[in-house]
Amino acid sequence: MFEKSTDVRPGVVLAAVAVVQFMVSLDLSVVNVGLPQIAAGLGFSALGLTWVIHAYALTFGGFLLLGGKAADRYGRRRVLLIGLAVFGLASLAGGFAQVPGHLVAARTVQGIGAATLAPAALSLLATTFPSGKARIRAFGIWSAVNAIGGAFGVLAGGILTQYAGWRWVMFVSVPMAAVAFVLAARGVHADRVTTRSGRPDLLGAVLATGGLTLLVYGVVRTDRYPWSSARTLTTLLIAIALLVAFVVVEKTTRREPLVRLGLFSNRSVSGANAFNLLIGAAMASTFYFMTLYLQNVLGIGPAKAGLMFLPFALGVVAGATLTVKLGHTFSARTLLAAGALLSAAGFAWFGLISADGSYVADILFPSLIASVGFGLCLGPVVSTATVGVDPRETGTASGLLNSSRQIGASFGLAAFGTAAHDRTGQVVTGETLTNGYALGFTLCAGVLVVAALVAFGVLRRVETVAPAVQTLVPERD
Template sequence: MYKNTAREERSVSPGGVLWTVAIAQLMVSLDVSVVNVALPSMRTALGFDESGLSWVVNAYTLTFGGLLLLGGRAADRFGRRPLLFVGLALFGVTSLLGGLAQGPGQLIAARALQGVGAALIAPAALAVLTTTFPAGPRRGKALGVYSAVTAGGAAVGVVVGGLLTEYINWRWVMLVNVPLAVVGLLLAGRHVPAAQAGDTARRLDVVGAILATLGTSLLVFALVRTDVEPWGSAATIGSLAVAAVLLAGFFVYEGTRAKEPLLRLGVLTNRSVSGANIYMMMVSINIFTSFYFVSLYLQEVLGMGALTAGLAFLPFCLGLVVGSLYAVRLLARFEARHLLIVGGIIGAVGMFWFSQIRPTGNFLVDVLGPSLVTSFGIGPLLVPIANAATAGVAPNEAGMASGLLNSARQIGGSIGLAAMSTIALASTDGAPVSDSPGARLTHGYSMVFTVNSGLLLVAVLVAVFVLPRRGPSLGPSPVAQQNGAPGRRPETVGNEGSRS
């Protein structure tokens, strides 16, 4: 079937592959943030209620995070190029459907299917990159570009979302993906070789993926619906109970029945892995909810337009990008655990500053100041978390550890956003009736940032008491490379972890 494999491999253009992967990854990372500044316009146009609005973000991140591990296994099973084609095509079509949505349900369904496409694109694109560029400086540079696109997608997303919403229409935050998907498909067809048929012997753990995705989705649904279904209601208790059964079923199935488990439960007994994933969940909750609630504060309380709100996010986003890149140098001098402790404390201070927002606030004091402090603390955390998440993991399970960390990022952010939406709504309802609408909203947003500050302090405690005190000298790991740290070969990191 692949009789021209050698000729195809010789004709591969590394530059073309890099462009293909960059476009695909930009589209995936862009959609995490591009919709945030358009949320008020979506609510007005389609009639979203306050809790339903969060599903525009959650529907994407839940299916994205819940299916990432399955997407990686599917790329191994069926080949990276076919999965990249299917993912790009699905992403483009569902973006078109979302842009044409006439009601909340249609938009949320389109966002969920976008997440499925993203879960196919992300692991296939990274696998294409790492198999094209041999280990060494060239791969390091390629992964640097990949990481810059991944981190910079959030910064580009808020600005692009503001521009499109302000000067054209909110629908274009969805429709903009259509030409990107077409370009990605054309580049993939031209530059990505069809040389790998995939590992046909590997089974796909579809049951595990379904249990994990349905369980987390139902958990988020129950949390979001507490504004209309009280915590003690049969609907809420029943939803939480079914979610618990599904998630428990996932762990039981992975540990006893799965032939090729998405998650080998023994990995979680590694304190470095489990601690790093808990830490990542706390950080992702802070990042996801910051994008969401700061955007609402800027537009709903301070009265900024979509474009101005998008530009107001730039310092925060750029701080995350610069911090991620600078973390590589910090890791050369300090242990990952120490960076996680110090960065978590700085981030908690920034979030506490955010909690002091005022209904009559201004950009300099209420947004810019806390944005810089928070991003200065959180930005340098991403690479140390990635290093800790793969410390002591066998080389053949580095991919599993990487997928687990990415899933913790996406799913943790979704669950956190659902919970914080409930907290914000309850706090807003509990504000004095005599307060202005802006003051009541600010009261709810302030409570969210206060809780965020506490969660980062919990993350610091995890770094202090859960992560090993004396770990290996953590250079850039396979996952760290994905977050912007070019460096040693994965085999080296895995072996060091094993020796420790």
């Protein structure tokens, strides 16, 4: 389907993918800090304001598989450029929003753009660096940039909102999208699509996109409608029915399937996605509970609270750097399990927070442990999920991996947030809030232990041929 180019510029590809990942990670967190100012500036109601977050989450989570398939079918560079253009223009439009509907619409389109460009970028990284030291280094850089973007988003959101105005939490993505677009347009060689195996499976695409969108919607709305409510149960049942119908269609269709189900027989793909779902649930909850504890219990302002996330980002960078060094000696399975257990230890420490605690004792030290663990996980899980996959399916595999992270994050925030709220109870004090957040952290620790068990139980041990040519390919059964 694709012919390999002889004009590959790995450094430019890595730079473009790094900018893309930084931008997407930053956008996931930069808006949250500015929500009160956004509500005041545009006149959002309390219910309407949640859609500034939900609109992005729904389209991002729902369209990821479609975006990954588009990258495989129509070319990674082309789809990446389209996604960057859509994302950048939507960010610009969101910054100029005059009424709530304008901003929600812009965030919706932003999510579609992100779902298009994220799997295309990751697919480019996987095919440009197929093996050896370069692959380990590239995915180490990717994971470090991923963490820096998320943490910097919290810091940038607080500073921009406080000193420049909330509109800049939208405008900030525009120059990054432009830089990534120029890098990709000039330095990434176009895929030459020579053959296609058949007409695209449009029914499967509709079922998968609709099912994933409803699944994310049902989960994120548990902040308003309990898990046991008729609305939530109905939404989740419809989502499950659509996804089951999608599997049936993919097994029987004579068209080119959206996801070839045989892809899941690859233990590295299925194991990495299961691990990624659990890690996503815990990692998304990190910023949520830490932010609430710092501001609601310790009384720290948004800008200063954002600054306090920097050690966490540096810890992830340290973990990612360590992965580059250890990746030549230890298997991906070992690094994933070790990282998950180290993060679990950090979250167990978080679970000891107190209402009269301090940033240094209750947040700084455990965050350094947890963040280094996350850094050990991020690069290997992406590398494992895409290595050994047919080049014609790397976009699909990348879309799957992004979907598992997004679904895990949505379920984690909803489930752990609900548990924390129930533990807090009706009487809201510093003590009761702390009890709720502590429970949330403890549940995250338990999920991370399960992730370590998945790494050992599902992924095969990697046989290292030589440090210079290690490919992180799982052994066959």
